[in-house]
Amino acid sequence: VLRNPAEPEFHQAVLEVLDSLAPVIAKHPEYKEAKLLERICEPERQIIFRVPWVDDSGTVQINRGFRVEFNSALGPYKGGLRFHPSVNLGVVKFLGFEQIFKNSLSGMPIGGGKGGSDFDPKGRSDNEIMRFCQSFMTELYRHIGEYTDVPAGDIGVGAREIGFLFGQYKRLTNRYESGVLTGKGLGWGGARVRKEATGYGTVYFVREMLAAQGSDLEGKDVVVSGSGNVAIYAMEKVQQFGGRVIACSDSSGYVYDPAGIDVGLVRQIKETERGRISDYAARRQNGSDYVRGASIWELSCQVALPCATQNEVTGGDAKALIRNGVLAVAEGANMPCTPDAVKLFRDAGILFGPAKAANAGGVATSALEMQQNASRDSWSFDYSEHRLKDIMIEIHRSCFETAEEYGRPGDYVFGANTTGFCRVADAMLAFGVI
Numbered sequence: 001v002l003r004n005p006a007e008p009e010f011h012q013a014v015l016e017v018l019d020s021l022a023p024v025i026a027k028h029p030e031y032k033e034a035k036l037l038e039r040i041c042e043p044e045r046q047i048i049f050r051v052p053w054v055d056d057s058g059t060v061q062i063n064r065g066f067r068v069e070f071n072s073a074l075g076p077y078k079g080g081l082r083f084h085p086s087v088n089l090g091v092v093k094f095l096g097f098e099q100i101f102k103n104s105l106s107g108m109p110i111g112g113g114k115g116g117s118d119f120d121p122k123g124r125s126d127n128e129i130m131r132f133c134q135s136f137m138t139e140l141y142r143h144i145g146e147y148t149d150v151p152a153g154d155i156g157v158g159a160r161e162i163g164f165l166f167g168q169y170k171r172l173t174n175r176y177e178s179g180v181l182t183g184k185g186l187g188w189g190g191a192r193v194r195k196e197a198t199g200y201g202t203v204y205f206v207r208e209m210l211a212a213q214g215s216d217l218e219g220k221d222v223v224v225s226g227s228g229n230v231a232i233y234a235m236e237k238v239q240q241f242g243g244r245v246i247a248c249s250d251s252s253g254y255v256y257d258p259a260g261i262d263v264g265l266v267r268q269i270k271e272t273e274r275g276r277i278s279d280y281a282a283r284r285q286n287g288s289d290y291v292r293g294a295s296i297w298e299l300s301c302q303v304a305l306p307c308a309t310q311n312e313v314t315g316g317d318a319k320a321l322i323r324n325g326v327l328a329v330a331e332g333a334n335m336p337c338t339p340d341a342v343k344l345f346r347d348a349g350i351l352f353g354p355a356k357a358a359n360a361g362g363v364a365t366s367a368l369e370m371q372q373n374a375s376r377d378s379w380s381f382d383y384s385e386h387r388l389k390d391i392m393i394e395i396h397r398s399c400f401e402t403a404e405e406y407g408r409p410g411d412y413v414f415g416a417n418t419t420g421f422c423r424v425a426d427a428m429l430a431f432g433v434i
């Protein structure tokens, strides 16, 4: 805490991982000797930079840009860029730290990193977004590359932003280096299923957790928070598996639709019109309700998928979910459940899929995009989804079996942290003290 003041999210993420590792360190004294815990908590490199740009009224705006290159033991730094006013160094470090273990768990050859800016894209014109992205990349380009650091999207950064960022990178470097960014458009190096991958992957993970208990998603009521990239495709996949999504949200409120959320309408409002979820009820006209400012977790459901943002499920929310009979919770977003909430779920024996495992399908599919770029290939939707599905089944299996091996059956938090950590730690040991 003294070494990294005023970074509560980073402290929370580190404590959560360290909390799992005591039995691992006891079993592997060589990790302790090599001070791997201390080394893994220290980013390899942190870059903070000024992002000046001019808005549509001609006013100069200044934002702050970040890229934390956390760990490259398993491959080039890999992790998204977040554009949101809440972004600061502590938030980027929390996300980058989580990313190390998630990427390791995915089984792909990628290290961990994260970046972003406190720029708020809400209400900005396409031209403002473009000028901001160009200025951001004018500094970032010198730090990234397909063998060095490969950013992607996150909150506030989708295909439009990746397009502007890639265009500026190409212009500055005079290189058509497709593998430098992932989440690209399908016409210029993007991968099929990348857009769907995080949400789909989360649902594949839930399905595996339920299957391990002899259950499935058929006929279950599911609540999904958020209505962005992760939430939309989680809802789509739940419905394909026979579940009923009764609610989704944005930061202003949630919509409850007892007939089951019309995902096509949500996509129209959020992806095409860039509107608000409050528009949904008025457009749907089937008695669905928009509720402003209340917690979506008060709704009764068997499966809860927080897919919006960090610390959105509090201890109080967890109590309400448990009281209402939730069977499984999987984190589509990064660290959406507070430590209190996670403890309550685990103590109550609720199936709990932590973000590192449950939302790793996104970054795994980004690694598949890098593979396609490296071989100048382009895979079909079905083949790509098949790869994603196999990866999620494998992530589930490794978490499940590691938890059993250490006498903690069903503890996916322990299984994910331990599996993810050991792969990185073994590579770091092999490289010596660097």
Ligand code: NDP
Pocket: 153, 154, 155, 156, 157, 198, 225, 226, 227, 228, 229, 230, 231, 249, 250, 251, 252, 307, 308, 309, 310, 312, 332, 333, 334, 335, 359, 362, 363
């Ligand atoms: P988007 O920007 O596409 O969507 C975020 C959604 O969450 C929006 O609907 C937003 O609403 C909503 N939201 C934000 N804050 C709150 C809040 N306090 N309460 C309720 N809703 C809120 O982002 P993504 O879907 O890409 O990312 C969501 C989460 O998933 C993040 O934690 C991200 O790090 C994580 N993630 C994303 C991956 C990806 O591939 N996209 C990969 C792995 C993890 P509003 O419009 O009102 O802000």
